[in-house]
Amino acid sequence: MIPSNTSASTGLGDSMTGTAPVAAGRTDRVELANRVVNELGSELTPGAVSVEPGVVAGHAADQAPFGAVGAAVALVRARTVQDVQATLRFASRLGVPVVPQGTRTGISGGANAVDGCILLSVERMDSILEINTGEQTVTVEPGVINQTLKEALVPHGLAYPPDPGSVAICSIGGNVATNAGGLCCVKYGVTRDYVRELKVVLADGTLTRLGHRTAKGVAGLDLAGLFVGSEGTLGVVVEVTLRLVPLLPPPLTAVAAFATERAAASAVAAFMATGARPSMLESLDRHAIALLNEFGDFGLDAEAGALLMMQSNGDGHREAAEQEVAAFAATAEHHGALDVAFSTDPEDSDALVATRRMAQPAFERHAQAHGGGQLLDDVCLPRMALPEFYDRLETIRARTGLMIAVVAHAGDGNVHPSVFFDAQDPESTRQAHEAFEEIMDIGLQLGGTITGEHGVGSLKRAWLPRELDEGSRRLHRSIKDAVDPRGILNPGKQLAEL
Amino acid sequence: MIPSNTSASTGLGDSMTGTAPVAAGRTDRVELANRVVNELGSELTPGAVSVEPGVVAGHAADQAPFGAVGAAVALVRARTVQDVQATLRFASRLGVPVVPQGTRTGISGGANAVDGCILLSVERMDSILEINTGEQTVTVEPGVINQTLKEALVPHGLAYPPDPGSVAICSIGGNVATNAGGLCCVKYGVTRDYVRELKVVLADGTLTRLGHRTAKGVAGLDLAGLFVGSEGTLGVVVEVTLRLVPLLPPPLTAVAAFATERAAASAVAAFMATGARPSMLESLDRHAIALLNEFGDFGLDAEAGALLMMQSNGDGHREAAEQEVAAFAATAEHHGALDVAFSTDPEDSDALVATRRMAQPAFERHAQAHGGGQLLDDVCLPRMALPEFYDRLETIRARTGLMIAVVAHAGDGNVHPSVFFDAQDPESTRQAHEAFEEIMDIGLQLGGTITGEHGVGSLKRAWLPRELDEGSRRLHRSIKDAVDPRGILNPGKQLAEL
Structure with missing residues (x-):
């Protein structure tokens, strides 16, 4: 189950380093740091470079729970396109690896340092350049926070739908880099569906x-x-430059309780097969419900084996939303729902979304109290395979005794099982990593993908070759080599093991 | 205005050949034809190969009105994936160019032969492999006709929206190759928005x-x-494999008449800036109206300087559709509409779409009666730039005396001006080609693109370098070289002059 040569099997808090084109010894590092400060620094906005070890180390990792974190030589906090160009020209000339970073809220290690690299942060390039109401587009720098953009659009009656879990703290540049999704995807699609134009600096510093x-x-x-x-x-x-949509109307909300995950999953598959277009269709399994109830009083039915949280905005037409909610309720009841509750109150709706967004903090609290270990997985499945997926997950639980709690963007077939374990216990840690990988394996067996929205990063790099056939792997390698011939851009990550 | 080294300036009916990696002289051609028959033919479905000159020449061109058409050596009508793989393995080994073809309904010369090539048609790979109602996807071979697919989906309550002008005769493979659009795009997007998975044979015959x-x-x-x-x-x-949507509900229809194209274009820009989601928003200028009225009795207002044809389906909610149609009427009237007519009758709706689809036959009839020349252009603009575009077109008309009729997917800013000319008159031909190119130039000046949906092919290959900056051109070249290192795939086309 554990692929050879994967960082995933090396345990939490590991500091194995990614593959870097330059193996920088201690002297090399000092010399490189000096050149970064003196040569590169003179070309950059004053104050953009830091080689102070504490500062650099403080930017060395994203939110991934394990995976390689190398020792970076310097941090460049770009303020301008020219800063980015100068950094890449410099790095390209010297063959130094560059790790681009947004706000480092990713959870796959995509922004983690590799040994001897320059961390290139665009976090401070955070201006909204143009809101074009006529064309219904917005042009932003990459460091703009997703939520900040959303709020800036409200007075114009416009919205940018993609809403990953980190919506309040993640950057648009990072969203583009990872093709981020979220709760809205079931109706509104992912980042890719909104990108019209990009300005990009290539490995040699060329702006295009x-x-x-x-x-x-x-x-x-x-x-x-x-x-x-x-x-x-x-x-x-x-x-x-992103296309926008009219400000989303307040939705109607329904919450359906089921005895089992299988029943809830069957209801999701059946409802989506009707061509329904809910603006949200999330699920919580019994463990997720229990952990949320431990965390706070959200009014979740503690007896339920699974909950579906559904919203419909009817594109602003109340009657359409009412019909869709009614259709959902009918499908849920047909699949054995114990109870379906409704609300037309926008505050209830906000509270429901807030509850759903509390799942990860609740999970973290639980992990902290139980040995510290949580591995959050991200598999996307054909929706019809959801019931089977939950059955298979149960066999992992039965075999290992591990607690695995699942939240899911169920309407997309995108499940997020969290495997909890005792990080101080090597056997528990090993079992959890094995379960994390088995979940991806099940995803592939059921016709799905190893990552629906979190990305490959360093965390799943050993698994990407399992999903892609040899022709696709070769295409990936040859395109990477063509675009980044010296291999300086984020080595040891997504494409490292193809 | 005429770029150097472009086939576009060489006139209609020209048989200049594209750049081919193999310059095949007469003897080479005979030898190659023999090898195709004997070596390749033995690996293919019986009857798949033809080297009969009449048959090969009959497949040498798509519907492009000018541009390079070379002399192909052979035609392979693949019936299986293995046929395609064998052909590409053979061509790759010998360094023979291959021109992939669907039903050759494209109008940019993308499927035109190049000298010494093998034409590889997938027209006969025309099976619908799976309609998956649960996942709301369909899997097809590339030769399936768009309209055939649409009809096969109806009994399942499903729809595949993209609907280029050639919908009744074009293939899904060709739609994918060109990222085809159509009337539906304003609400439903283009082919790209529906493609989930592709199986592709690479230049060396690898299936991925x-x-x-x-x-x-x-x-x-x-x-x-x-x-x-x-x-x-x-x-x-x-x-x-394409994602599908629920069968589209019958729309409500409105037709607005304006005194000028500028007024109609302003109404389009203003209406779309509200975030409206009409299922169709087409425009006809006064010349298009006149040519349609010459062609048949479609009841079009002969006094109008421009017509907008708008439909809304409200995603199946009548009230939503009624509101959108009313909003359109209000915007049209605010922008000086002379008249807005409505219909709720599905037959009227079908008739309106049919009328719009008659524009090209009407244009062809006119061209045949007036010297044979029609150049159909395809520029996509920011919608707010539409009024300015029509003004600039008028200056071309005034300067040249040429008739230029415009139909447009106005809601997308995608205009299709047709330049009419006397193909027997070199001066008229030269002027028309110059106008065709000036239209692209205006498109670029106004922040648009040289092609919204028809593609580059051989027709616009000299113009692509004008739209893309040097970084993008280099990326295109290096990716092409990486994916097709021997350059056998459709040389002399889209990427030939980057």
Whole structure:
């Protein structure tokens, strides 16, 4: 179950380093740090470079619970496109690896340092450049926070739907790099569906414009799309133009309780097979319900084996939303729902979404109180395979005794099982990593993918070759080599083991 | 205005050949034809190969009105994936160019022969492999006709929206190759928005699977997206899995007449800036109206300077559709509409769409009666730039005296001006080509693209370098070289002059 040569099997808090094109010994590191300060620093916005070990180490990792974290040589906090260009020109000339970073809220290690690298943060490039109400687009620098953008759009009656769990703290640049999703995807799609044009700095420092600002365009290859989700391995995004939608109307809400995950999953599959377009369709299994109830009083039915949280906004038409909620209730009852509760109150709706978003803090609290270990997985399945997935998860629980709690963007078939373990206990740790990997294996067996939205990063790099066939692996390698011939961009990550 | 080294300036009916990696003289051609028959033919489904000059020449061109058409050596009509693989292995070994073809309904010369090539048609790979109602996806071979697919989905209550002008005769493989659009795009998006997974044969004959069948997926680079719109330059698509939507409800219809194109264009820009989601928003200028009225009795207002044809389906909610139609009427009137007519009758709706689809036949009839020349352009603009575009077109008309009729997917800013000319008159021909190119130039000046949906092919290959900056051109070249190192796939087309 554990692939050879994967950092995943090395345990939490491990500091194994990723593959870096330059193996920097101690003297090399000092010399490189000096050159970064003196040569590169002179080309950058004053104060952009830091080689102070505490500062650099403080930026060395994202939120991934395990995986390789190397020792970076320097941190560049770019303020301008020119800062990014100068850094990549410098790194390219010297063959120094560069790890692009947004706000480091990812959980797959995609922004983790590799040995001897320059960390290139675009967090401070955080201006909203243009809100174009006529074209219904917005142009931003990559460091703009997703929630900040959402709030800036409200006065214009516009919305940017993608809403990953980290919506309040993640950057648009990071969202583009990972093709981030969230709760809205079931109706509104993922980051890719909103990107019109990107400005990108290539490995050698060249600035280029990819995509188009118009509603349609087929002039050349879809290179903007290629860069979305490339996790910093092809270039550094320095400007993003996104299409927008009208401000989303307040939804109606329904919560359905089921005796079992299988019943809830069957209801999801059946409801989505009708072509329904809920604006949210989330699920919690019995463990997730229990951990939330431990964490606070959210009014969740403690007797339920699974809950579905559904919303419909009817694109602003109340009658349409009412019909969709009624259809959901009918499907849920047909699949054995114990109870379906409704609300038309926008505050109830906000509270429900807030509850769903509390799952991860609740999980973290539980982990902290029980040995510290939580591995959050991210598998996307054909929706019809959801019931089978929950059955298979139960066999892992039965075999290992591990607690595995599942929240899911159920309407998309995107499940997030969290495996809890005692990080001080090597056997518990080993079992948890094995379960984390077995979950991906089940995902592939059921026709799904090893990652629906969290990305490959360093965490799943050993698993990517299992999903892709040899032709696809070869295409990945040859395109990476063509775009980044010296291999300086985020080595040891997404594409490292293809 | 005319770029150097472009076939576009060489006139209609020209048989200049594209750049081919193998310059095949007469003897080479005979030898190659023999090897195709004897070596390749033995590996293929019996009857798949033809080297009969009449048959091969009959398949040498798509519907492009001008541009290079070379002399092909052979035609392979693949029936199986293995046929495609064997053909590419053979061509790769010998360094013979391969031109992939669907039903050759494209109008940019993307499927035109190049000298010494093998034409590889997937027209006969035309099976619908699986309609998956649970996942709301369909898997097809590339030769399936778009309209055939639509009809097969109806009994399942499902729809595949993309609907290019050639919907009744174009293939899904060709739609993927060109990222085809149509009337529906304003609400439903383009082919790219529906492609989940592709099976593709690479230049060396390797079969690979790209993308994913699930609703979401971020495992690796978005290579399925890269292949959509690559016009046969990266590989040959042999299987396509598409997401579907519920069968589209019958729309309500409105037709608004304006005194001028500028007024109609202003109404479009203003209406779309409200976040409206009409299921169709087309425009006809006064010349298009006149040519349609010459062609048949469609009841079009002969006094109008421009017409907007709008439909709304309200996603199946009548009230929503009624509100949207009313909002459109209000905007149209605010922008000086002379008249707005409504219909709730599905037959009227069908008739309106049919009328819109008659524009091209009407244009062809006019061209045949007036010297034979029609150049159909395809520029996509920011919608707010539409009024300015029509003004600039008027200056071309005034300067040249040419008739230029415009139909447009106005809601997307995607305009299709047709330049009419006397193909027997070199001066008229020259002027028309110059106007065709000036239209692209205006498109770029106004922040648009040289092609919204028709593609680059051979027709616009000299223009692609004007739209893309040097960084993007270099990326295109290096990716093409990486994926097709011998350059056998559709040379002389989309990427030829980058």
